Amino acid sequence: MAKTTQLRTYVVRDGLLDAWVQRWQADIVPLRLELGFEIGGAWVDRERNQFVWLISYDGPETFADRNALYWASPARKAMKLDPDDYLVSTDDRTVEERY
Template sequence: MTAAAQLQLRTYTIKDGMLDAWLDLWHAEIVPLRRAHGFEIGQAWVDRERGQFVWLIGYAGEDGFAAANTRYWNSPERERMPLQPEDYLVRSEVRDVEPA
């Protein structure tokens, strides 16, 4: 991650039995599209016992994370994506974080 990036740590609780399907779609669809929209993807972790997926995402553009995130969600590529979060996620927690 670049030093100037705004960072978010995201924790998703995935519906029972859907964690592997979520991971496949995250790797194949979300990561490439996020990167195409200028986001940096950091580490990602799976807690199978709790059914959780945790990942770090950053954005260093002058327009800010929120503007880039809106563009991502409104993009034609995102609208065509087979993945809809409500199909997979029970809950999500998003935290703005910074390096210690």
């Protein structure tokens, strides 16, 4: 499979941006890395209350298949992290690197 990269933009609930970033760093990132994903960076846009990050997968499965494995994993369930508690909306875009 070819490498797939997604640009993810999340609008975070008022007052929860820093709490979301802490949960993302502590819980989501380690599991994503363990499952073979790469994190290309993450940014906070405080003016728009947004969290933006790049996630890639370059392995034998499709990004969608590997993402489904992430969501179904016992470790993900053990997080007891419901994104809806933090996020108002999400926009996930598959992008192609050019530089």
